Structures are given as C-alpha cells and as structure tokens.
Amino acid sequence: MAISLLNPKAEVARAAQALAVNISAAKGIQDVMKSNLGPKGTVKMLVSGAGDIKITKDGNVLLHEMQIQHPTASLIARASTAQDDMTGDGTTSTVLVIGELLKQADNYISEGLHPRVLAEGFDKAREKTLEILEKVKIPVEVNRESLLDVCRTSLRTKVHQNVADLLAEVCVDSVLQIKKDDKPVDLHMVEIMEMQHKTETNTKLVKGLVLDHGSRHPDMPKSLKNCYILTCNVSMEYEKSEVNSGFFYKTSEEREKMVLAEREFIEQRVKKVVELKKKLCNGTDKSFVVINQKGIDPMSLDLLAKEGIIALRRAKRRNMERLALACGGIALNSFEDIQESHLGYAGHVYEHVLGENKYTFVEDCKNPSSVTILIKGPNKHTLVQIKDAIRDGLRAINNTISDGAVVPGAGAFEITANKELNVFKDTVKGKARLGIAAYAEALLVIPKVLATNSGFDAQDSIVKLQEECRLNPEPVGIDLTSGEPINPKDAGIFDNYIVKKQIINSCSVIASNLILVDEIMRAGMSSLKG
Amino acid sequence: MNFNNCGDILTIQFGHYANCVGTHWWNIQEKSFNYSKNEVQDINHDVLYREGVNEKGQVTFTPRLLLVDLKGSLGALPENSQLYGDVIEPSEAQVEWEPARVDIKEENKLQKNKFQQDLEDEGNSQSVAEYNLENDVKVWSDFLYARFHPRTLNIIKEYQHGNDSLFSIYPMGGDLWKSEQFNEDFVDKIRNYVEESDFLQGFQVLLDSTDGFSGLSTSCIEHLRDEYGKNIIAFPMIPSFYPDYKFQTEEERHQSLIKDSSRVLNLAFCFNNLRENSSLFVPLCTGKNGWRQPGEKRKFYHCEYDPELYYHSGAILASALDTLTLKYRLKHTSYTLRDLSVDLTPQSRIAAAASLCLPFSLNSDAELIDCLDHWEGPLTQTITPNCTLGTDRMIQLYTLRGISEDRLKRPSSKAGTQKDLPAYKCETIREMLEFYLSCTTFTSINNVTVVDSRLNVETPFPKIFDKFVGQKGNIFASPRQPYADVDSVPVMAGLHNGSGVGEMLESLHTQAKRIKFARFHQFKNAGVEMDDYSECLDNLFDFRECYEDNYFI
Structure with missing residues (x-):
C-alpha cells in the first residue's frame, strides 16, 4: 500500500474493517444520546471532577460537553451540532437517524451489497421523503395558539413540563410583541437577562428592557415615573490626553491646569443634557433618564444627580439598538442640537438590587418592539438550563413563522414516511430498492x-402505529402516557418543518459518506521536515 | 477634584502559563495584605482589586480579573466560586424531573493537594506544614491562594488542556473570539468590570504568546481598543519549557522541531498584532532565547530555580510583574498606566524589555552606598528573550522595593571611607540610584521609584533562595538556621527601551522568515494565507527599524 511505503508509521484500516469502525462509532454515540429523546427521556446531570454541575436534556448541549475522541463519532457530532446551529433543534434525532442508517446498512453490506448501490438507494429515498414531508406538512397561520403548540413541543423535550x-x-x-407585519423577526431584539433569585417558575416577560447595571451615584433616584429616555454614545468622563501624559517634562501645576481645561470640555456636554431636562421636565410630572454606552465619571454623575436624573453608564452596545426600539427615540452620538424628538419614553424606570448586582428595569413603554425575558433560578446551573431552553424555544417559534407550516410530531411523520417509502420501494427497479x-x-x-423511553415495548408500539396508519388517512403518532396511537393534531404536538427537512438531508448525506469510506488512515506530517 | 485617585485597572490572563504567573502574582499580593490600620501602606490595592458583596451579605475583596484557560486546566478547582454561594452536592433531588429518569454522570472526584486542603480547613492554616509543591503542582490552581469572583473564571469547552492540546495555532484563537462565549459573555464581563469603576486607568493583559491563546488574546486586545480606547499594556509570556523537549526518539525530535516552528509563527503574528493594538508590550521569558528552545535560564544571585517547572519560572516573572507595576499602583502618586506607556514608548517603539534583580542582594551589615560601589555588571538581569540591555541611549524606569532609607549610608560621624564617595551627598535612595544610573549610562533617561514594602515570598511562593538569604531578604555571610524560611525579599526591577529591543525583534523576524510557511497547512486551513504571512514579516521588519538609533537622533 502506497501510504505505508511513504510513512511506515501510518495506521490503516481497510474495507470491511473501516466500515466496522464507522458503524461501531455511530452506534456508540447513538447509545449515549438515545435515552434523551422526547419528553420522557432522561435528564443528565454531569458532575465534573472538581464538583461542578451541569444539568441538561438537550442533545446539543450534551455533545458540546462530551470530549469526543473518535474521529467518526466527532464527525457525526459536528453534523448534529451544525443542525442545531441552523435550526435550533433536532440534534438528538440526527444522531439517532445516522446511527440507525448505518446499522441497517451494515445488515445489507454484510450480505454482499455494494455500499455504492446502497448509497444510491439512500439518495432516492431522501428525495422521496422530502416529497412526503411536503405532503404531510400543515400550513399554519401565525397566531398565539399555533405557535404555542410548536414551542411547547420543543420545550417539553428540554425542561420539566x-x-x-x-x-x-x-x-x-x-416574539409576537416584537414581530412587525411580514418582516422577519430579529431574535436579537429579545434580550435574555438572568437573575439568580427565586425559582425558575418566576421567569417572566418584561415588555421593556432590563439592564444589568444601575446608577453609580448614591443620590440618584431609585425609581422614576413618566420618563424621557436619552440614549447616547457620548463620553462623559475625563480622560488624560496624550499631551498631558508622562512626567519627564512637566511640572505638576502645569499638568493640573491642563486637566482643568480639559475637564471643562466634558462639563459642557453634561450641562447640555441638564438644560434639556430643565426645559422639558421642570414644572411637569415628567422625569429624565440618561443611558450612555460610554463612561460617565463621578463628577458628571454628581451634576446629573443634582437634577434628579438617573444616569447609567457603559450600556451594552446592543442595548442601544434595543432601547430605541423599546422606548422610541434615537441613540445620539453627540449632543449638538439635542431636542425632544430624539428622546424615548418609558412609564416606569426603577432599580432592583440583588447582592452586589444591580438591575435597572425600563418598563411601561409605548408599544415596544424590543422586549426582555427575565430568567430566574435558584442557582447557576438552573439558569443555564433555562437559558438554553429559551433560546431553542425562540428558534422554534421563528422557524414556524418563516416556514408558515408545521409537521405533526410524536413520531407521526416518521411512521407516514415509512409507510410511503415501502410503497415507493416497489416501484424502483434493481438493488437500489434495498437502500430505500x-x-x-x-x-x-x-x-x-420515544416508546422505549416512555417505558413501552418498542415493537408493540410500532406494530400498533403501523396498523393504525394503514387504516387512518390522518397522521398517527404515539401517545407517551398510554403507548396508544393518537392524532398529534388533536394533542397539539407539532414539530418544525425546517428541522425535519434538515434532518432528512444531513442524515442521508453523512450516512452515505460514512458507508462509502473504505479506508481510514492516521498519518501525520511527522516524517516531513518542518 | 479627585486628582490623586489613580483609578482602577482590569487584568486579563490568557493561557496556562500566563495563569501560572498570574496565580503567583495574586498570591504575592494577598499574602502581603496588612489588615492593621496603624501601619501606613504605600501600595494601593484598590487599583487591582475590587470590593463586593456575596449572597450572604459578606464583604469580599477579589482581584479585578478575568482569566481564560482550557477545559481540564483547573484541576480540583470548581468553576463556581466558593466565595459566592455554597457548593451543591449533586443528587437527583436537584433536578425537577422524575427521579428514576435522572442520569447522574460523575467523573472521578479529583483530590485536592495538601496545600489546598489546609486552605479549606482554615483552623489548620497556621500550622507550619511542609508542602511538597514542586511535585504536587500539576496546574496553577494547585498553588492558588487567592479566591476569585465568579466572573473571573472562563473555561474554553472546545479544547482540552494537555500536552497534545489542539489549541495550538494563532488563527484558532481568532476564530474562538468570534464564538458566542467570547463575543457575548466575555465581552459582557469586561463591560461589567468597566462599568463598576469610576476611573479606569486601563487594562493589563497577560498572555501566552506561543499557542492558540496568542490569537485569542490579540483579538481581545483589538476589542478593548475599539470599545474603550484605553491604555493596554500587554505582557506576552513565553514558557520556560515545553514537555516535548524531552524527546526520546528521532521521531519525537522532529515533532518537537515542528512544534517549535509553529510557536515561532504564533509569536510573529502575535507581536505584529500587539504592535498595532497595544499601548506597550513587554515580552517575558526566563530563558535566554525564548524561541526555538528557550535557551539557558537567566541566572540570579542567591536564587536557584528549575526552569522546567512552571511553578518556579512563573514565580520569577510574577515577582518582576509585581515590582514593575508598583509604579502605577502606589497610594501617593498620580502616575498612571497611561503615563508609563507614554514615557516608555517614544517614536512608536511599542515593544519594551523588562529586567529583574531577585533578591536585590544587600549584605546584612552593609549600606546601599557600599553595595552600589562594589556592584559589578548591570543592576538587573533582563527577562526579555534575545535582548541585551545596553547602557547607551536608553529609556529606563526602575523600581526598587524593600530597602529602607536608613540603609542608605552611615551618618557622617561613622562614615569612614563612605565619605570619600561622591554619592555620599545623596540624601535619599532614589537620589542615589539616579545618580548611580546617570554615571553608568550615556544619553539615557532614567527614572527610579522607591517603595518600602518588600516582596512577600511565603508559601506558596517556591523556596528558591539559597541559604545565605536571611529571613528578611538580607544576605548573610553564614547560612541561616535550617528552620527559618525567607518570608520577604527586596527586589529591583526595570523597564527598558532601547536598541536592544530591536535585536529581539530582528531575531524573531529572522527565525520566522526561515520557516517554510506553506508546509504549515494548519495555518492555511484556518484561513491564514501566504500573503498574511509575508505581510506580517514585513511589518515586523518595519517595526524593527523604529529601533535603529541612526534614525532616532
């Protein structure tokens, strides 16, 4: 073999052996992930050697946590996490289907079928399955009910019911709050904020913004009603300039004079804001809040506090955009000709202190198109778990909106596809039908x-489902509390169309590639000179 | 006007070796905390530390620090801070789920070493236990004395810590910076720290410059520059030793050579980026050459260390850092990090060198004036690789700590021959040292800062001083008692800029140029083209020319 002539250290596995390596890897990773699938799957608690805890039921999180050494397994893992990156769900399914495709392929190949033929069959089957998917998908209107169904289905596989x-x-x-007509939804406009406090059932939606910092001046008000919001990206802190640095050449008096002159410049800026506040608020019940992306030094804070203004410094860059959407107004880059129309409005701005952390709530906005999901939980690992779940939930909703359709869940699609593929198989000539x-x-x-994880016998349930499916034109899924066939539409169990589509595509491709591998070698650059 | 408040500094550490050095540094500082109100202290700890409150309402004082390392590099240190919230015992009850369907996967519990155990049962901490840290220390958390804020630890899940870590090339770090973990969470943590502080002096970044962390940290520095525009001092670290140097076979020797080449490439890319984005950078290494085998170790009198142990070499660099940075963290000064970087970097000479004298050997019965009179060679030993400090056209900032003013000279009644020395007219240590420097250098700018407090070297600082060093760091003619340990020493350290730094850049440029870049396909796979490489080389070459004195004067 050529490679062993060039590099005697190269490790090589060929033909049947190579396939066996791939299949055993796929089975191995499938076994790990299997028990996670569905709302009745196991929750995994990962405890590190140092005692750190991570709780998850999400296949994607699990794959990220595991250090996968085996090259084939890590290829599958990467395909599945790519699935998650694109659609936000379906990681576990991807792993399971790839594993199963290889298992099935193994049976045929060991009987002498050429992998290439099998791969051809897989490809035909894939095209057909996509057609079937188009048939079974149910167009939906974007309304609260339909979105709730999809989102609930996805989330129940990740956290407690x-x-x-x-x-x-x-x-x-x-999502409904920030959605504007037919424009695609920008999920970044949903801020996710964590608070280690109370329990996860206290998680709530804030129709406005929650910032993870508060005012840094003791005299500033802690709560204001009826507020103008000024968002800006203007430095209100004194910084030493280049000419003023270093100490080799200057006397300290000279330096101090320069500092004062430069400080004056900053003070002018602050005074502009104060003037506007006086003009708009004095004599009314209105109040004034400044949220700045840049810094505000104690002296500027002091000037603002004297006027009863709440001032926040160093706001998140993205929050500038969110604030404009939540409260109206525009983020200013300078205070030249600053006027009322630049300002936003919020009904209530208040501070919440939790230990050393301060949070500022900007609430009661007029028709906000940016909102905040405030996650609560008693400890860090719960917060992380909830945050992961919320991300996936948002993705599921967004997918539904952009697809305009859903797919019946609870295994219904797979049962239908199985039935139709078996019919289709008979129309195909040659050995490719074995692949199908x-x-x-x-x-x-x-x-x-799904059945096994809920404590039912897999064969039993499948037979029941297939029988029901033959008789019933409606999609048939499995009821995980009784093990009996149900109509997922009635139970409100729906999956994302795009997720299923992605699973079908990526699984077929990866599985075909893996069975076509007939040589695996490990050979480094080591014998070439660097 | 709060003119004397110097403001806060945020420290960021990237990589395992940087964390080793950093750990020593925080240990040194916390060991020297003095809670008695009577003594006047000259170091302003608020510059690097922050005060906070934990969930139980207790006041905490933790480093204003973010550190990044790979998965598995923490050893037995939990990621969740014990200072904030209790450690939870894993059990099914923790999960809101059917208990039968909860699967607990527990890794083997890692044993804490004796030092960490003793720290945990605080009652025991006074006992004079003998630790064998030289053998026990596997990772930096094994000798960590400081306690961190929960924000501080950042672990990269994608790569595992170990000898054959895959996180080995510059572009990987840049890619990682774009991931959500860094571009959202880490950036937010930086912002949280910055938001908290009223006056921010700037940032100091300790980074590993020979592996993937070179790319990660330089991306971070770029971000800091864009977002805060503040002053950033970077200390790129070069480890004193790599495990692959202990090769047995020809094959392993080749591997080691290849690894060395990719380390040189990482360094070149890293320095090129620092040149552009930092305000000042000072490469540190305890080896003489730094790249392509760190070379023989830098030697210090009365100090014997093992360069193969990060635990030892890290301590040397940490002593230097703690002393050098004193300039901008003293109580009665308005000298800031910005002043330092402006003073030290004329004509875009962004790179500078550092030097150290550990311990500053002053005989127990002698005065500084005699000591300087008999001194041979330069005062300090450079700890920047491939760089010799000249005495001509230098900018030098020295810090001397731990020599009290009464050790300057004898009073005139007992002065004897001291009176004949011209330096006898100097009234303070600072004056005398500046006088000494002005006599030993030419057309140079010298500045000296003198600080009272010595460097604290109690455990977990390694026992690297020889038997002639006394408990307080003075040098004695006879060996000290075997039961007595050195608890603190005087140290001198310096920052230098001059043509010697150019030599360092030239050496790196030559080494990097020799490499056949096309063979390093990992770089290419990660999106670094041949053009990027040659541009980097050209930039380094131009940068090196800033140090040509012919153009300078």
Missing part, C-alpha cells in the same frame, strides 16, 4: 425510542 408550558408562553408572547427499504426502516428509530 410545568416550566416548559410557562416558558412557551413567555417565548411566544415575546433500509432507509424506511431507519426512520422508525424515532418512534421506537
């Missing part, structure tokens, strides 16, 4: 694992 239902409402309400048969069988892994 009670929390999932609460989060689903929070997520849907937040394998593909059809592999899809069943989803309902099977």
Whole structure:
C-alpha cells in the first residue's frame, strides 16, 4: 500500500474493517444520546471532577460537553451540532437517524451489497421523503395558539413540563410583541437577562428592557415615573490626553491646569443634557433618564444627580439598538442640537438590587418592539438550563413563522414516511430498492425510542402505529402516557418543518459518506521536515 | 477634584502559563495584605482589586480579573466560586424531573493537594506544614491562594488542556473570539468590570504568546481598543519549557522541531498584532532565547530555580510583574498606566524589555552606598528573550522595593571611607540610584521609584533562595538556621527601551522568515494565507527599524 511505503508509521484500516469502525462509532454515540429523546427521556446531570454541575436534556448541549475522541463519532457530532446551529433543534434525532442508517446498512453490506448501490438507494429515498414531508406538512397561520403548540413541543423535550408550558408562553408572547407585519423577526431584539433569585417558575416577560447595571451615584433616584429616555454614545468622563501624559517634562501645576481645561470640555456636554431636562421636565410630572454606552465619571454623575436624573453608564452596545426600539427615540452620538424628538419614553424606570448586582428595569413603554425575558433560578446551573431552553424555544417559534407550516410530531411523520417509502420501494427497479427499504426502516428509530423511553415495548408500539396508519388517512403518532396511537393534531404536538427537512438531508448525506469510506488512515506530517 | 485617585485597572490572563504567573502574582499580593490600620501602606490595592458583596451579605475583596484557560486546566478547582454561594452536592433531588429518569454522570472526584486542603480547613492554616509543591503542582490552581469572583473564571469547552492540546495555532484563537462565549459573555464581563469603576486607568493583559491563546488574546486586545480606547499594556509570556523537549526518539525530535516552528509563527503574528493594538508590550521569558528552545535560564544571585517547572519560572516573572507595576499602583502618586506607556514608548517603539534583580542582594551589615560601589555588571538581569540591555541611549524606569532609607549610608560621624564617595551627598535612595544610573549610562533617561514594602515570598511562593538569604531578604555571610524560611525579599526591577529591543525583534523576524510557511497547512486551513504571512514579516521588519538609533537622533 502506497501510504505505508511513504510513512511506515501510518495506521490503516481497510474495507470491511473501516466500515466496522464507522458503524461501531455511530452506534456508540447513538447509545449515549438515545435515552434523551422526547419528553420522557432522561435528564443528565454531569458532575465534573472538581464538583461542578451541569444539568441538561438537550442533545446539543450534551455533545458540546462530551470530549469526543473518535474521529467518526466527532464527525457525526459536528453534523448534529451544525443542525442545531441552523435550526435550533433536532440534534438528538440526527444522531439517532445516522446511527440507525448505518446499522441497517451494515445488515445489507454484510450480505454482499455494494455500499455504492446502497448509497444510491439512500439518495432516492431522501428525495422521496422530502416529497412526503411536503405532503404531510400543515400550513399554519401565525397566531398565539399555533405557535404555542410548536414551542411547547420543543420545550417539553428540554425542561420539566410545568416550566416548559410557562416558558412557551413567555417565548411566544415575546416574539409576537416584537414581530412587525411580514418582516422577519430579529431574535436579537429579545434580550435574555438572568437573575439568580427565586425559582425558575418566576421567569417572566418584561415588555421593556432590563439592564444589568444601575446608577453609580448614591443620590440618584431609585425609581422614576413618566420618563424621557436619552440614549447616547457620548463620553462623559475625563480622560488624560496624550499631551498631558508622562512626567519627564512637566511640572505638576502645569499638568493640573491642563486637566482643568480639559475637564471643562466634558462639563459642557453634561450641562447640555441638564438644560434639556430643565426645559422639558421642570414644572411637569415628567422625569429624565440618561443611558450612555460610554463612561460617565463621578463628577458628571454628581451634576446629573443634582437634577434628579438617573444616569447609567457603559450600556451594552446592543442595548442601544434595543432601547430605541423599546422606548422610541434615537441613540445620539453627540449632543449638538439635542431636542425632544430624539428622546424615548418609558412609564416606569426603577432599580432592583440583588447582592452586589444591580438591575435597572425600563418598563411601561409605548408599544415596544424590543422586549426582555427575565430568567430566574435558584442557582447557576438552573439558569443555564433555562437559558438554553429559551433560546431553542425562540428558534422554534421563528422557524414556524418563516416556514408558515408545521409537521405533526410524536413520531407521526416518521411512521407516514415509512409507510410511503415501502410503497415507493416497489416501484424502483434493481438493488437500489434495498437502500430505500433500509432507509424506511431507519426512520422508525424515532418512534421506537420515544416508546422505549416512555417505558413501552418498542415493537408493540410500532406494530400498533403501523396498523393504525394503514387504516387512518390522518397522521398517527404515539401517545407517551398510554403507548396508544393518537392524532398529534388533536394533542397539539407539532414539530418544525425546517428541522425535519434538515434532518432528512444531513442524515442521508453523512450516512452515505460514512458507508462509502473504505479506508481510514492516521498519518501525520511527522516524517516531513518542518 | 479627585486628582490623586489613580483609578482602577482590569487584568486579563490568557493561557496556562500566563495563569501560572498570574496565580503567583495574586498570591504575592494577598499574602502581603496588612489588615492593621496603624501601619501606613504605600501600595494601593484598590487599583487591582475590587470590593463586593456575596449572597450572604459578606464583604469580599477579589482581584479585578478575568482569566481564560482550557477545559481540564483547573484541576480540583470548581468553576463556581466558593466565595459566592455554597457548593451543591449533586443528587437527583436537584433536578425537577422524575427521579428514576435522572442520569447522574460523575467523573472521578479529583483530590485536592495538601496545600489546598489546609486552605479549606482554615483552623489548620497556621500550622507550619511542609508542602511538597514542586511535585504536587500539576496546574496553577494547585498553588492558588487567592479566591476569585465568579466572573473571573472562563473555561474554553472546545479544547482540552494537555500536552497534545489542539489549541495550538494563532488563527484558532481568532476564530474562538468570534464564538458566542467570547463575543457575548466575555465581552459582557469586561463591560461589567468597566462599568463598576469610576476611573479606569486601563487594562493589563497577560498572555501566552506561543499557542492558540496568542490569537485569542490579540483579538481581545483589538476589542478593548475599539470599545474603550484605553491604555493596554500587554505582557506576552513565553514558557520556560515545553514537555516535548524531552524527546526520546528521532521521531519525537522532529515533532518537537515542528512544534517549535509553529510557536515561532504564533509569536510573529502575535507581536505584529500587539504592535498595532497595544499601548506597550513587554515580552517575558526566563530563558535566554525564548524561541526555538528557550535557551539557558537567566541566572540570579542567591536564587536557584528549575526552569522546567512552571511553578518556579512563573514565580520569577510574577515577582518582576509585581515590582514593575508598583509604579502605577502606589497610594501617593498620580502616575498612571497611561503615563508609563507614554514615557516608555517614544517614536512608536511599542515593544519594551523588562529586567529583574531577585533578591536585590544587600549584605546584612552593609549600606546601599557600599553595595552600589562594589556592584559589578548591570543592576538587573533582563527577562526579555534575545535582548541585551545596553547602557547607551536608553529609556529606563526602575523600581526598587524593600530597602529602607536608613540603609542608605552611615551618618557622617561613622562614615569612614563612605565619605570619600561622591554619592555620599545623596540624601535619599532614589537620589542615589539616579545618580548611580546617570554615571553608568550615556544619553539615557532614567527614572527610579522607591517603595518600602518588600516582596512577600511565603508559601506558596517556591523556596528558591539559597541559604545565605536571611529571613528578611538580607544576605548573610553564614547560612541561616535550617528552620527559618525567607518570608520577604527586596527586589529591583526595570523597564527598558532601547536598541536592544530591536535585536529581539530582528531575531524573531529572522527565525520566522526561515520557516517554510506553506508546509504549515494548519495555518492555511484556518484561513491564514501566504500573503498574511509575508505581510506580517514585513511589518515586523518595519517595526524593527523604529529601533535603529541612526534614525532616532
């Protein structure tokens, strides 16, 4: 073999051996992930050697946490996490289907079928499955009910049902609040803020903004009603300039004089804001809040505090955009000709102190198109878990809006596809049909694992489902509390269309690639001179 | 006007070696905290530390620090700070889920070493236990004495810490910076620290410059510059030793050479970026050459250390850092980090060198005036690789700590021969040292800062001083008692800029130029093109020319 002539250290695995390596890796990673699938899957608590805890049920999180050494397994893992990056869900399914495709392929290949033929069959099956997907998808209107169904289905596979239902409402309400007509939703305009406080069921939607900092002056008011909001990106702190630095050449009096002159310049800026405040608020019940992306030094804070203004410094860059959307107004880069129309409005601005952390709530905005989801939880790992879930929930909603359609869940799609593929198989000539048969069988892994994870017999449930499916033109899924067939539409169990589509595409491609591998080698650059 | 308040500094540490140095540095500082109100202290700890409140309402005082390291590099140190909130015992009850369907996957519990255990049961901490830290220390958290704020620790999940870590090249770090963990969470943590402080002097960044952290940290420095426009002093670190130098076979030797080449490339890219984005950068290494084998170790009198141990070499660099940075963290001064970087970097000479004298060897019965009179060679030993400090056309900022004014000279009644020395007219240590420097250098600018407090070297600082060093760091003619340990020493350290720094850049340029870049496909795969490489080389070459004195005067 050529490589062993060039590099005697190269490790090589060929043909059947190479396939066996790939298949065992796929099975291995499948076994790890299997128990996670569905709302009845296991929750995994990962405890590190130093005692750190991570709780998750999300396949994506789990794959990120595990240090996967095996090259094939890490290829599958990467495909699945890519799935998550694109759609926000379906990681576990991807791993399961790839594993199952390889398992099925193994049976045929060991009987002498050439992998290339099998791969051809997979490809035909993939095209057909996409057609089936188009058929079973249900167009939906974007309304609260339909979005809740999808979001709930996704979240129940990630957190406890009670929390999932609460989060689903929070997520849907937040997206509906920021959605404008037919424009695509920018999920960045939903700020996610954590507070280590109370329990996860206290998580709520704030129709406005929550900032993770407060005023830094003891005399500033802690709460204001009826506020003008000035958002700006203007430095209000004194900084030493180049000419004023260093000490080799200057006397301290000279330096101090320069400092005063430069300080004067900053003070002018602050006075502009104060003037505007006086003009607009004095004599009315209105008040004034400054939120600055740049710094505000204690002396400027002092000037502002004397006027009863709340001033926040160093706001998040993205919050500038969010503030403009939540409160109206525009973020200013200079105070030249500053006027009322530049300002936003919020009904209530107040501070909440938690230990050393301060939070500022900007609430009661007029029709805000940026909102905040405030996550609460008793400890860090709960916060992390909820945050991951909320991200996925938001993605699920966004997918539904952009797809305009959903797919019946609870394994219904897989059962239908299996039935139709088996019919389609008979219309195909030649050995490629074996590939289609394998593909059809592999899809069943989803309902099977769902059943197993809920404590039912996999074969039993599948047989029941297939029978029901033959009789019933409606989609048929599995009820995880009884193990009996149900109509997922009635139960409100829906999956994202794009997620399913992505699973079908990526699984087929990865599985085909893996079975076509007939040589694996490990050889480094080591024998070439650097 | 609050003119004397120097303001706060945010420290950021990237990489394992930088963290080793950093750990020593924070240990040194916390060991020297003095809670008695009577003594006047000259160091302003508020510059690097912050006061906070934990969940139980207790006041905390923790470093204003962010550190980044790879997964598995923390050893037995939990990621969640024990200072804030209790450590939770893992159990099914923690999870709101059907208990039968909770799967607990526990890794083997890592044992804390004796030093860490003793720190934990505080009652025991007074006992004079003997620790064998030289053998026990595997990672920096093993000798960590300081306690951190929960914000401080940042662990990169994507790469595992270890000898054959895959996080080994510059562009990987840049890619990582774009990920959510850094571009949102880490950036937010920086902002939180900046928001808290009333006056921010700037940032000091300790970074590993030979692996993927070179790219990560320089991306971070770029961000700091864009976002805060403040002053950034970077200390790129070069480890004193790599495990792959202990090769056994020819194969391993090749591997080691290849790794060395990619380290040189990382350094070149890193320095090129620092040149552009930092206000001042000072490369540090305890080896003479730094790249392509760090070379023989820098030697200090009365100090014996093992360069193969990060625990030892880290301590040397930490002593230098603690002393050098005193300039901008003293109580009665308005000298800031910005002043330092402006003073030290004329004509875009952004890179500078550092030097150290540990301990500053003053005989127990002698005065500074005699000591300087008999001194041979330069006062301090450089700790910047490939760089010899000249005596001509230099800008030098020295800090001497731990020599009290009464050790300056004998009073005139007992002065004897001291009276004949011209330096006898000097009234303060600062004056005398500046006088000494003006006599030993030519057309140079010298500045000296003198600080009373000695460098604290109690455990966990390694026992690297020889037996002639006394408990307070004075040099004795006879060995000290075996039971007595050195608890503090005087130190002198300096920052220098001059043509010697140009030599360093030239050496790096020559080494980097020799490499056949096309062979290093990892760089190419990560999106670094041949053009980037040659541009980097050209920039380094131009940068080196800033140090040509012919153009300067």
